[in-house]
Amino acid sequence: MVVAGYLLYNTNMRVKDENGYRFLGLPNGPPSKGLPTVSSLKERAELVFQLVPEKMKNLVIIDSTLSSFEMIQACAEVAEKYAKKIMVIPSLLARLTYALEYMRDPPKNEILLVITLTSAFVEFVILRRNQKEKLYISECESYESNKCNKMFGKYYNQNTPDSTIFVVHKSLSHIVDQIRHRLNPKNCFIRSFDKWDYVLLFGGMLRAMDDEDGFDSKYHIPNFSNGYETIVQNRKTKIDDRHVLLPERSALPCNIHGFDGVSQKIKLYYPVQYYYVNNEHALSRRYAIEKFMPVSFSSKKAIGYVDERGVPYVYKNGEVPKKFGSLNQSVSKSFSQSMPLVNTIQTSVISPQIKFLFCDNFFSIEVHQNGITKLLKDSFDNEWTPMYLSTVKETPEIGENAKTHYQRFSKHVIYDVLKIIGKPLNQIMIDPKWGFELTEINGSVYFQVETPSGTRLFSQEIVIAAFLKSMKLRIESTLESSISAINVSTNFELNESQKSVFQKAAAKNNLKILCFFVRK
Template sequence: MVVGSYLITSIHMRISDGIGSSKYIGPNDSPVLQGPLTPVAVRERCERVFKMVPKKMKNLVLVNSALSTFDFIQACVEVADKYSDKVMVIPPLLALLTFALDEIAKFRNPPDKEIILVVTITPGFVDFVILRRDSNFILYIAEFEHFEIKLNEYKERFAEFYNFSYPHSTILLVHDTVHNIAEEIRYEFNPENCFISTFKQWHYILLYGGMLRAMDEEDGFDTRYHIANFSNGYETTIQNHRTRTRERHILLHPRSSLPCNISLQQNIPPMLINVFYSPEYYQLGNELVPTKKAVTKQAVYSSGTLNEIIGYIDERGIPFVKDSAAFMNRELPKNTIAEKQTPRKQDSNENNQISRASETTILSQPSSSSVSDSPQIKFIFHKNLCAIEVVQHGSSKFLTDSFGK
């Protein structure tokens, strides 16, 4: 089976044929773009790239490496759906982390309560990511910190995070111009199971990491080291009428789990607002530069209502702005449609569980929650029924009940 990854708006992609080899492909005669890039041009570019894959792909991961506008992402997905059975849009951080985890995935079986420290070191900044496993043995991002510091401060910061997390494994992802810093860290701290991976081009590790995220067990990647997809994070700026200064407002926190809404979390006057991605790095020439790009070319009208939904990101990672034609015409995945049309049969134990649950007002009423609320865990005890409910991002889910369901 063939899997692939593609950086949205790029003219190349990377594919793996499922037998341990991967390659970088793209047309040699791509036309020179006349004028600014448009959704139509993105579709044409994607067609030229994807049709070079020898057969239909099993999985195709699209990395939003340049923080493209939503219409570009949707245009890319539209073409990708013709060339792959499954398409997913991921943020750059997920691609980077998957690239970093490649060596450790080949090295060991993950231990219980595994902790991994991933450190990205460049001449301009350093990122620290602490990965942990939850009660279901799923890897997630527990901590993320970004610092723009001097080179002589790197070791001090590393000591803080290493002594705080005491990881089972440490991965140093380092730009080749500062490779010596990674070697010094490994020599001075001697971290357990330490791996050093170097890179020259930012887009290379994102493209390669996207391909690894598209792979599963039969393609050669240990999926126990896959991280669930999450959002880039979105924000806007609103002028404070009293101070006349523009203030940052968070619409959706980075790394929120999917699917989720993009919504106001503060009261503001009714107005047109510009929606931006949370700050991210991308490569410009030989430099990594920070950027905060707009997600649409047009401003979005907000009535000013608290928790008003501005947009939506579906389970595949595809973002939409409210009231847009793309949002109105979006297609639900087939399995979602089937679940809605065909009710699931319940066994007798589950029916008994439901009848008991209906006896309590706690369980019969939905939880009141918005995406702006902090996550909650509720322990429910009523007669002979007990349950655990998790409330997050405006929805709730029962993890287990006293019958093991």
């Protein structure tokens, strides 16, 4: 069986077959007239894919230059003729897969630190395993390359990784040698390279491989979107506002939503960190679509879609591309993630019954619709999310990321909330492991935590409201409609004081609790 990696609009590809690794390329490449176009991309892709004598099992296309939707769709269309399954991935996923080529048999709760060092930048990525032991990107930051030495100690000491992998240009290997000599990181591996394209091509080919092809699939990182945004002028202030329409590293498949405002035509861009320097050394935006598109004034309406393969589309005249209907059948389990419970293709008019579940120190969302009951998964592919709230950053974080913050910043993280709310201070069993503190003011217990701006007090209603807000956003994103009523289920009987905390927290999110249940 043949698997391969291909850089969008390139003249060569990396292949693995029964004879091992191979590099296939056009002798000179077709003549290139000006900037790449859809037609020239199709012509080049046809010639390159024809170099493989048999139909490929898996082909991974790396969108290394953040191409427009039209270009990605064109390449995917050609690739479908030459490969049984295709996937379009961002360059970050290709780099990380290249770094993990020789990793095997991961330990439980594994933490990995991957550093990419080039003359232009140094990138630090923290990889962790979720409750199902699947890898996800916990942190990803870039700096000027001369800050590698300084920032390495910070990331290494804060995360204590099980393994450290350097992806480094050969001309900078001496910097890695200095770090290894000075800090002696645990299980340190070095992957050096001469050409950037080599890293991406090889990483794409490895991501096309499963266990039977020679790559440990436990080190597969789920595919994700680069994210998209737009710029809209505020009609009152005349100032351009940035609107994030899809966050970076959104799990696939996913919808691209509009924004709240006046109906108008917009352009889609890649996130601000992907802006590039043009020939005049000025920042220019990366367009995600070539033409302007009409958008309604509702952020609940989906205006585009990134399918299981990683191919993005915009909805033309509100219509879903016909190809969406067969995607689930054309993509293998190893190349996809489960579809949302309710999506734009479905046409059911039966209102769903929504239940917010709380069990010990976890929460989940149960949806009953059309005779089917299902728990929604979070962005880490878990049905149950840790009930942790972190104030390490300016914007509070909920769930897995908040739980990881607890390891290093315990005074910034709140958990065990259900053991505290609705009780007087003298009835609460204080756990010495808590980093936060409890303070009683006028008979009400408050959470005292550290934040970037100093020590703050949070009421019980505010803390519960933060969790309800996160759950509300998740369900509304899935259903693509707003909700105003929920049921609440806990694994113990709530007293009236505790119910009051939930009801006040729900009101802060414009929600009404219809009924409380005890989950057996």
